[in-house]
Amino acid sequence: MNLLRALVAAGCALAIGGCGDELAPAWQIRAFRLFGAKIENITRSAADPGVTEAAPGERVRLTLSYVDPATTPRPVNVTWVFCAEATVMGTTFGCSARGLSVLTGPAVTYEVPRIEFSVDPANRPRIQIVAMACAGGTVALDPSTALPRCQGEGSESWVMTRSLLVRTAETLPPNHNPFIDRVGFILSGRPLAEAMVVGDETPLRVPRCTTDPCIEHSFEVGVAEGSREVQSTFDLQGNRVMTPERLQFGFFTDKGEMDNTFRVDSAITPNGPILNRWMAPREPGPVRLVFTAQDTRGGFDVVERTVVVE
């Protein structure tokens, strides 16, 4: 059978173009990481909390989500640039010069300018957002590239792009952020109903790996009812249809091994449980976990938890 597998692997290589070595998985937190930016319309928050879109003149709050695993805490400087989205791809970060605005800080408040917007491929106007997060350094403009750059010895940085849908004359209801309301831990072999809540105050204690191979436990992420909204989109035949959102969930950790980084709502069971297997590390100690949920229209939520392996 090994020979057969080798032959088929060779055949697959012939068909799909070969094979490469193992690369670091995305779920693994080893360095300074960004996970996203949550957008909340604060003009409407009293009447309609969690709206991710804004009309000209409305204000939104943006909160950057990141993890810096550095052993020594260090400041994270963030610079935000807002602009009207360009309609020509290939321009720097999709930004045009109109409506340019710069803000600083991990969380900022931005007011959508009252300008005329062009529309994006889905016929929606957008504000393009570019954020540079610099851990252990300061943000400066690189004179050679005219792009922001993180300066400082040992500093780490990432640039993030994000977009804000601008409501002009749409009649469709606005999009809202999904809301992660539950993180559960399920010991290997136990039913879903016996999931232990991974709270944000008292760390859950979980068993370390003592077998070879390690036993796989699971994390479960749940979202509040209404997180999966109905949206207008196109089916594969090009017909405009109203369908429930399929949320994308991210699982990240600095210790142990996740089965996979992402889970996406199944088209068959869109409200099914979102589970991801995890192998605990062999060494005891705290484990940092980040869970994200996002839709395709700017909705985003993130929670960070810690479990203690013992």
Next chain:
Amino acid sequence: MHLLVVVLNRRIRARVLAVTLTAGAPAAAQIGATTRADPTPAAPAASSAPRLTQFVQADYPPAALAQGLEGSVLLELTIDPTGHVTQVTVAQPLGNGFDEAATAAARTFVFEPARRDGVAVASILRYRYRFSAAAAREAQRPRPRALLRATVRGRADQPVANAAVTLTLPDGSTRDATTDAAGAFRFELEVVGDMRLAIRAEGFDALEVTEPVADREDVGLTYRLTPARPAAPAATPGSPVSEATPAEDEDEATVRARRPPREVTRQSLEFREILRMPGTGGDALRAVQNFPGVARAINGLLIVRGSTPQDTQIFADGTSIPLVYHFGGLSSVVSTELLDRIDFYPGNFSARYGRAQGGIVDVGLRSPRRQGFRFVANINLIDASLFAEGAITRNLSFAVSFRRSYIDAILGGVLSGINAVSFTSLPVYWDYQALLEYRPTSRDRIRLAFLGSDDSLSLILNQPSEVAPRFSGSFSTGIGFHAGQLLWDHTFSTSVSSRAMFSINRNAINVGGGDVFGLNLNFWNITGRYELTAQVNRRVRANLGMDLTGGPAEIRFNGVRMPTEGQQPNLQNLARVSTQDADTLYRPGAYAELEVTPTPRLRLIPSLRVDYTRDANRSWAVQPRFSFRWELARDWFIKGGVGVFNQPPQPSQSSSAVNSFNPSTTVGNPFLGTQRSIHYGLGMEHNFSRYVSLSAEGFYKDLDEQIIAQPSVLGAAYLNSGIGRIYGGEILLRHRPSSRFFGWLAYTISRSERRDSPASTYRIFQFDQTHILTLIGSYRLGRGWEVGLRFRFVTGNPTTPIIGAVYNGDTGTYTQIPGASYSARNAPFHQLDVRIDKTWTFRRGSLNLFLEVLNVYNNANPEGVQYNYNYTQSTTVTGIPIFPNLGFRYEY
């Protein structure tokens, strides 16, 4: 016709009839045996005697044959109502083993039973089995393995009678013949190989040539003799000239009767080369990839002289094939057994071909055999195929072929334990071809052909990708076509002939990728083609033709704008496109081509082709072309050409369908024009011998009006904004198949560049490969063994380095920041493939077993670079490791 006697079987009381009728001997009377029966009075008209429908040849007793004994055995056969012989009695013995032999053979006879009032009844038949020693010896004589026949002509193309022809066989023995009044002679050959012919006729110089004759080959030739002159040198094998072109200059001795190409460069493969070429698995179209000018591609793409794969058209006798290879190169969609020839034109091709600015591959389907029956089975690790051909009547013959893969069966077991992927439909491909050929007269050949192919695959990615998590769920591909083709070759006279072709293709392409990408494309491709060829006079030959392609198309698409060459598909960033549309394509064309031979050493071919493309802004493309071939000295040629080649946009690029994502835009650009390329070529050829030749050619291609996908999501989707330049040289040192060896050394050096817009600078073409070296050789060791190798050294493909990435907060993934387009390259590719064949030849067939090992020394050839999720790590993706393929081919 022989008289048969049926007498009453008194032991069978019921349903027994005594009749006497005349009946025919077996349709193909067997050598060495005849049937005869004694006459009796006629039977009532409502009844019939048994009639022999299946005759079986009796084994002639060896001792009797050695002594020359012969005679007849009278048998009494009892035939049941089903027509089978239930009892054989020797009524008149002959002895010496004849009685036993006749009895054994007669037991297996099959009759149409006797009938009484229309009801089958049992009967007894007296049957005389005659043994003829002379006929038996004739039957045991070895059958000719090949036929060499030719016509000898002299002044004004008149036949030369009474010419003395001496044939020297490979073993040194000789045979003689004399041409008849029509100048014809023929040799039936029991051995094959190199045949040396010497032709002597009064008033002409002697001619000596060597002709390679392959197994089961019917070689038909025309030789033209040079009138004798006191100082005239002896004629030697020279360049090929047209069979229909008379020898017009008596200063020249033209020898071999085969038309030269109408193109500057044509590479043709012979059947043995196709079957035995290492690294191709005996697949004809994959063999094309070893010619000079063809870049190496791992996915079966044909990249000819720096042109994109879409720029090269593949035809099967004039019908465009939408799919060349199954699953990106595993095997081609047309059975090798059905191929008559593969002609490959890397550039400067005839005006007969249009709508392509790169190259042409023209696959000729051969005529089914008009005598006997042939069956071939091919089985290897990937697929199996069956082929059969034969004669139905004297004028009607057929050929059928079917192939199916079984990688689904293999993958099903292997992939069952992999969590990441679930196959809902394992990869399967199949194809079929069926030909029916009718020759109502000697001037007509009518052929009906059906071709079809299907590739399908459906799977579910259980784990979302780290690079594009939304691109998950179910994936499926289905690509297939069914084509019907009617071909009619008609000869009006010795100087005028025509070919008419009409075909209808039904093509379907269905691709689904999660909830991100979907394509359903169904279209009919109706092609008509007519070419008239006329020998206007001794120096001018004209080819006039017209063709039409088009048909209704229906498309449903949801995805991103399809990128053009050099652009990376990016599901996250490109313009979203969604549409449903139906359209009808209409693309007629016409051409005229002259073949002018002002002297027998010089051929000039001016031509003009005009194409109209309704879906490309109703554009007209006028394409003048010119090529020449000049024999500077015996076996030394100079060749060259220049021409304009237009190619219309793909239907999706010129589509006027509204983009549902943005109703103010269209999916394509209906105002696109056709792309244009001007080919320049100049080269030489030299024939060192009948087998060994050398050709070298330099080429330059000037591209403009190239179609480029635009970055704007609101403006035109595509523009004719690109230009390009391609230049290089090719050398081919070739040894055509002899009785022992074939092979070639091909080397190409080239550079292909593109400029996507006037504001940009030139960049390297996506598949640019500076050096391509291919060495192929195959040698017959004897006793059915043949060993071959293929070695390739190719410059690594260009790559675009990734210099960084930004985090896309909208998708949760990272977007790469590319460096300068194709500013880096993979390391060079080099690989050795070996093939070993062993053939066993039986009385009625042969069995070929082959072992092919790809990448013998297991070189880790880089095929690309794979990055981690945030593009901070990378690893080299390597190609196929050492890979054995085992298979066999049985021919009956």
